[in-house]
Amino acid sequence: MSFKKEPLLITIVGPTAIGKTALSIQLATHFNTEIISCDSRQFYKEMRIGTAVPSGEELNAAPHHFIQNRSIFDTYNVGDFERDALHKLNKLFETNTVVIMVGGSGLYVDAVLNGLDYFPKVQPEIREQLNETLLSKGIEHLQQQLKELDIETYNSITLDNPQRVIRALEVCIGSGHPYSSFKNKPKEKRNFRSIKIGLNADRAIIYDRINQRVDIMLKEGLLEEAKTVYPHKNLNALQTVGYRELFSFFDGNISKEFAIEEIKKNTRRFAKRQLTWFRKDTSTVWFDYNTTHQTIVKTLNKSL
Numbered sequence: 585m586s587f588k589k590e591p592l593l594i595t596i597v598g599p600t601a602i603g604k605t606a607l608s609i610q611l612a613t614h615f616n617t618e619i620i621s622c623d624s625r626q627f628y629k630e631m632r633i634g635t636a637v638p639s640g641e642e643l644n645a646a647p648h649h650f651i652q653n654r655s656i657f658d659t660y661n662v663g664d665f666e667r668d669a670l671h672k673l674n675k676l677f678e679t680n681t682v683v684i685m686v687g688g689s690g691l692y693v694d695a696v697l698n699g700l701d702y703f704p705k706v707q708p709e710i711r712e713q714l715n716e717t718l719l720s721k722g723i724e725h726l727q728q729q730l731k732e733l734d735i736e737t738y739n740s741i742t743l744d745n746p747q748r749v750i751r752a753l754e755v756c757i758g759s760g761h762p763y764s765s766f767k768n769k770p771k772e773k774r775n776f777r778s779i780k781i782g783l784n785a786d787r788a789i790i791y792d793r794i795n796q797r798v799d800i801m802l803k804e805g806l807l808e809e810a811k812t813v814y815p816h817k818n819l820n821a822l823q824t825v826g827y828r829e830l831f832s833f834f835d836g837n838i839s840k841e842f843a844i845e846e847i848k849k850n851t852r853r854f855a856k857r858q859l860t861w862f863r864k865d866t867s868t869v870w871f872d873y874n875t876t877h878q879t880i881v882k883t884l885n886k887s888l
Contacts, residue, residue, distance in 0.1 A: 591677040591776045592887060595693060596686040597862045598783035599855035601793040603873050605638050607783065608686035610877035611884075612646035615682040619648045620669055622687035622696060624662070625824055627654040633801050633809045634826040646684075656813065656821040663702070666695040677776060682888070690861035697778050699771030706758025714750045714757075715818060729753060734762035742857055747823055779887050781880060782862055782870040789873070794851045801826070802844065810834070825850045 594611060596604045612619050625635040629652040637652060649672055654660050669685075673696075676683045687693060694700075718726060726749045731738040733756040741748045752763040759766075785793075810830040813822055817831045826847050833843040862868060871880055 591680070592682050593673065593697070593776050593778045594682060594684050594884060595697065595778060595780045596684065596783065597690070597693060597780060597858075597868065598688065598873075599790055599858045600636075600688050600851060601797045601855070602783045602785060602790065604686050604688065604783060605636075605642060607781075607877055607880070608684050609638075609642055609645045611881070612684045614877065614881055615680075615684070617646075617680045617682050617684060618676055619646050620672065620676075620683060620685040620696075621648060621650045622665070622669065622685055622689055622692040624665075624687075624689040624692050625821070626651055626687075627660060627665075628652065628656045628821050629654070630656050630813050631809070631821070631824070631827070633804050633806045634824070636797065636801070656816060656819050662691055662695050663700055665692055666700050669696045673776065688858050690858065693780075697774070697780075699774075701767045701769055703755050703763070703766045704759045706754050710754045710758050711750060711820075714753055715820075718746055718750065719818070723749065726750065726753060730756070733757075734764055736762065736764040740764075744853075745857075747820065777887070779884065780865060780868040781884075782868045783873045783875075784859070784870055785873040790855055791852050794855060795848050798826075798844065798848050798851060806830070807840075825854055 594615075596608050596611070598604055608619050623635065625631055626637050627650060628635070631637075632652065638648065643651065650665070650669065673683060685693070685696065714726065723744065723746050726746070727738070727743050730749055730753055734752060737752045741752065743749060755761075755763040755766065784790075806826065807830065810827050811834070813819075813827065814831055814834050816822065817827075822828075822831075829838075829843040829846040829850065832838050832846075833840050838846070869883060
C-alpha cells in the first residue's frame with residue numbers, strides 16, 4: 585500500500601454511547617497505530633466511571649493518550665489540549681503514517697483539526713464570581729447578562745451549558761470586548777491530512793444505549809465515585825452530567841431515583857447537542873453504528 589506524503593489523522597466522532605471506543609481500537613489494531621482521546625472529561629483520573637473511561641482490556645488493546653492524565657484540581661482547558669495533542673501527534677507521526685483520534689467533545693476535536701480562536705487571558709477571580717452567581721441566581725441570570733454583553737454569542741451557543749455561558753462572559757468582562765469579536769481569526773495550517781468518521785443510529789437506539797450505559801455506570805459504582813468528589817463539587821471539571829445530578833441528590837434537593845432519571849435525560853440531551861455540532865461539518869463521512877470496521881477501512885483506504 586502506498587501513502588500520500590502527509591500523514592493521516594482519522595477522527596471518530598458521534599454521540600455518547602454509540603461505540604466510538606470499540607471502533608477506534610479496531611482501527612488502531614488494523615493500522616498498527618495509537619489513539620488520541622479528545623474526551624474533555626476522560627482526562628480526569630477522579631472521574632473514571634462517570635466518564636466511561638475505556639476498560640483496562642480496551643486500554644491494553646492499543647496505546648492510548650490523554651486518558652486520566654490529569655486531576656480535577658488541575659487547570660486544563662481546550663487551548664492546553666490543542667497544544668499537547670499537536671505535540672503528541674508530531675511525535676506519533678514520526679513512526680506512524682496513520683493515527684486515530686476519538687471523542688465526543690466537538691470543541692476539542694475542532695481545536696486539533698482546525699485550530700482555536702485565541703482569547704485574552706482573564707483574571708481567575710472573574711470565573712469564580714460567575715460560578716458563585718450560577719449557584720446563587722441560576723443559569724438564567726447569566727444568560728441575560730450574556731445577552732446584554734454579546735448578543736451574537738448569545739444567539740450561537742448552547743445556552744443551557746453553564747460552562748459555555750461562563751466562558752463567554754468571563755472573556756466579555758475581563759477584556760471589555762465581546763467574546764464573538766475574538767472568533768474566526770486565521771488559523772495555523774496543520775501538517776497532517778484528516779478524515780472524520782461519524783457513527784450514528786436511530787434516535788431510539790441511541791437513547792436506549794445511553795440508558796443502558798447509565799445503569800452500567802451505577803452498577804460499577806458511580807454513586808460512590810461521585811461521593812468521593814462531592815466535597816469539590818464546585819470545580820469546573822465536575823460541572824458535568826452524571827455528577828451534577830448526584831450532587832443535587834447529596835444536597836437533599838432531589839431523590840436518588842429522580843437523580844438517575846435526570847442523568848439519563850440530560851445525557852440524551854447532550855447526545856442531541858453532540859450530533860448537532862458534528863453535523864455542521866459536511867465533510868464527515870457517516871456510518872451506521874453497526875457497520876463493520878472492515879467496511880469503514882475500505883472507505884479509509886481511499887484516503888491513504
